[in-house]
Amino acid sequence: xxxxxxxxxxxxxxxxxxxxxxxxxxxxxxxxxxxxxxxxxxxxxxxxxxxxxxxxxxxxxxxxxxxxxxxxxxxxxxxxxxxxxxxxxxxxxxxxxxxxxxxxxxxxxx
Amino acid sequence: xxxxxxxxxxxxxxxxxxxxxxxxxxxxxxxxxxxxxxxxxxxxxxxxxxxxxxxxxxxxxxxxxxxxxxxxxxxxxxxxxxxxxxxxxxxxxxxxxxxxxxxxxxxxxxxxxxxxxxx
Numbered sequence: 001x002x003x004x005x006x007x008x009x010x011x012x013x014x015x016x017x018x019x020x021x022x023x024x025x026x027x028x029x030x031x032x033x034x035x036x037x038x039x040x041x042x043x044x045x046x047x048x049x050x051x052x053x054x055x056x057x058x059x060x061x062x063x064x065x066x067x068x069x070x071x072x073x074x075x076x077x078x079x080x081x082x083x084x085x086x087x088x089x090x091x092x093x094x095x096x097x098x099x100x101x102x103x104x105x106x107x108x109x110x
Numbered sequence: 111x112x113x114x115x116x117x118x119x120x121x122x123x124x125x126x127x128x129x130x131x132x133x134x135x136x137x138x139x140x141x142x143x144x145x146x147x148x149x150x151x152x153x154x155x156x157x158x159x160x161x162x163x164x165x166x167x168x169x170x171x172x173x174x175x176x177x178x179x180x181x182x183x184x185x186x187x188x189x190x191x192x193x194x195x196x197x198x199x200x201x202x203x204x205x206x207x208x209x210x211x212x213x214x215x216x217x218x219x220x221x222x223x224x225x226x227x228x229x
Binding site for chain 1: 147149156157158159161162170171172173195200206210211213214216218219221222
């Protein structure tokens with residue numbers, strides 16, 4: 001069971017938008033930066049968002065991140081079939097002294 | 111462009127020691143701006159960070175694995191390594207090496223290497 005809680009799955013139609021939540025506590029998201037990763041099955045994860053809302057070079061602005069209190073949110077607009085993947089949140093946990101990840105959310109683009 | 115590649119045995123027996131190496135190209139692991147980490151993913155499950163090491167050799171380990179995990183640097187070869195002792199079937203996973211940009215995001219990943227523990 002992950003310290004960070006994500007919904008197991010979300011779905012939406014092409015062109016629509018979706019949000020994925022990541023709920024933590026004061027020892028992790030509440031006092032540290034959140035990041036988000038996309039993993040197409042069979043491939044390595046790819047960093048989508050870091051420092052709560054920043055996008056690495058090459059990541060389209062359809063992907064956005066935000067943080068409020070002990071929760072972080074990933075938003076994806078203009079959904080494409082290529083966005084079908086597993087999405088993970090991550091952050092540092094001060095109590096554990098380690099990086100932790102959420103359990104992952106499977107996005108289905110109907 | 112930075113590239114990372116894991117290497118090591120793909121099949122181990124219970125109680126053996128897992129040893130993996132990550133070869134980094136396109137950047138020096140001596141660069142003090144980054145940490146270098148190991149993450150694993152059991153079949154059908156999520157990501158688990160095992161630990162990380164700074165360019166100066168400072169290490170952080172997941173508490174539940176701390177007694178079995180060692181991460182080390184070889185700056186002369188631009189590599190860093192992972193050792194997990196006394197493996198069991200629960201250590202079966204795809205193992206990834208990755209670069210961690212401050213403060214806590216893994217921004218470059220290797221393709222991963224599958225490790226199976228079976229008698």
